[in-house]
Amino acid sequence: DAGVTQSPTHLIKTRGQQVTLRCSPISGHKSVSWYQQVLGQGPQFIFQYYEKEERGRGNFPDRFSARQFPNYSSELNVNALLLGDSALYLCASSLLSPADTQYFGPGTRLTVL
Amino acid sequence: GDSVTQMEGPVTLSEEAFLTINCTYTATGYPSLFWYVQYPGEGLQLLLKATKADDKGSNKGFEATYRKETTSFHLEKGSVQVSDSAVYFCALRAPDSNYQLIWGAGTKLIIKP
Numbered sequence: 001d002a003g004v005t006q007s008p009t010h011l012i013k014t015r016g017q018q019v020t021l022r023c024s025p026i027s028g029h030k031s032v033s034w035y036q037q038v039l040g041q042g043p044q045f046i047f048q049y050y051e052k053e054e055r056g057r058g059n060f061p062d063r064f065s066a067r068q069f070p071n072y073s074s075e076l077n078v079n080a081l082l083l084g085d086s087a088l089y090l091c092a093s094s095l096l097s098p099a100d101t102q103y104f105g106p107g108t109r110l111t112v113l
Numbered sequence: 114g115d116s117v118t119q120m121e122g123p124v125t126l127s128e129e130a131f132l133t134i135n136c137t138y139t140a141t142g143y144p145s146l147f148w149y150v151q152y153p154g155e156g157l158q159l160l161l162k163a164t165k166a167d168d169k170g171s172n173k174g175f176e177a178t179y180r181k182e183t184t185s186f187h188l189e190k191g192s193v194q195v196s197d198s199a200v201y202f203c204a205l206r207a208p209d210s211n212y213q214l215i216w217g218a219g220t221k222l223i224i225k226p
Contacts, residue, residue, distance in 0.1 A: 004156075033213065042117075042202055042216030043157070056213055090157065092214075102214060104149075106156040 002027065004093050004105035012111045013081050021076045021108045025093030031055075032074040033102060034066055035090040043090055049074055050097055078110075086112045115140040119203050119217035126193055127225050134188040134220045136177075136203035144205040146170075146179050146186040147214070151200045160188075160201070198224045 005024045013019050025032050031050040035043035048056035049068035063079045072093075078085055088109050092102035120135040138144065148160040148170070161170030166181035175190045186203060203217040 035214075040218075042204075042218050043214070045213040045215075048213060058213065092157075101159060101162065103159065104157040 004091055004103055006089075006091050006105040006108050008108060009106070010109045010111075012113065014113050015081055015083060017081050017112075018077065018079045019081060019110060021078075021089050021091075021110070023074045023076070023091030023093075023105060025072050025074070025091075026103060029093035029095050029103075030072050031094040031097055031100070032068055032072065033092045033094075034074070034076050035092065036060075037088040037090055037107070039087070046076070081112045083112050086110060115144070115205060115207050115215045117203050117205055117215055117217035119201075119220050122200075122219070122221035123223050124220060125223045125225065128195055129192045130224075132188070132190040132193045132197075132222070134201055134203075134222070136186045136188065136217060138184050138186065138203075138205050140184075140205055140207050140215075142207055142209055143181075144207045146177070147204045147206070148175070148177055148186070148188050149202045149204060151202065151219070153199070157202065193222075193224050195224045195226050198222055 007022045033048045034046040037043040045058035047066040052068045066076045068074045088107040090107045091105045094100040094102045116139045145164045147162045149157045150160045161172045163170040163179035169178045200219045202219045204214045
């Protein structure tokens with residue numbers, strides 16, 4: 001069975017640009033969460049979606065937004081990129097709700113120049 | 114707020130040595146506790162979990178016991194292998210915070226042959 005998939009694998013952008021990251025959950029999973037992992041640190045929670053509705057949001061500015069589609073895939077959008085947005089962006093899916101075990105994708109490495 | 118504190122790395126051991134990675138937490142209520150592992154170039158993988166006090170999670174020779182009295186969830190393995198070299202993350206999930214995962218900073222483990 002395929003695990004959580006994310007695209008693209010790597011991305012290089014310049015300051016001020018916008019980026020869209022994509023995530024496909026494990027088949028049958030209905031909940032998706034997004035995390036930001038800066039090099040050398042633990043992941044930080046950004047968003048949580050369950051049944052296509054936002055259920056939780058971490059301490060990130062409004063430049064960050066996300067959505068979940070009818071097929072439960074998800075996109076994370078970041079506007080007006082800053083150097084500090086450079087990080088590994090992780091998507092995790094869980095079966096029915098965020099209370100279930102979260103399984104992580106390989107991440108998208110975003111570099112902002 | 115909720116938080117997780119892990120011992121700083123890197124931790125360097127010889128093959129077949131005994132491993133302990135300390136993890137303590139601060140949380141309201143009764144969180145679930147997790148250890149995730151991140152191998153070089155790969156995504157986060159769930160290693161083990163415990164959902165209530167005195168539970169012991171175990172997998173691949175690793176163990177951790179949920180100690181509410183000391184608010185700890187230390188990771189142990191009796192005999193490490195070179196293939197255990199990775200970064201280990203302790204995390205908690207509190208039921209009153211939309212089930213988001215709160216992470217420690219990670220501990221890099223290096224096993225020398």
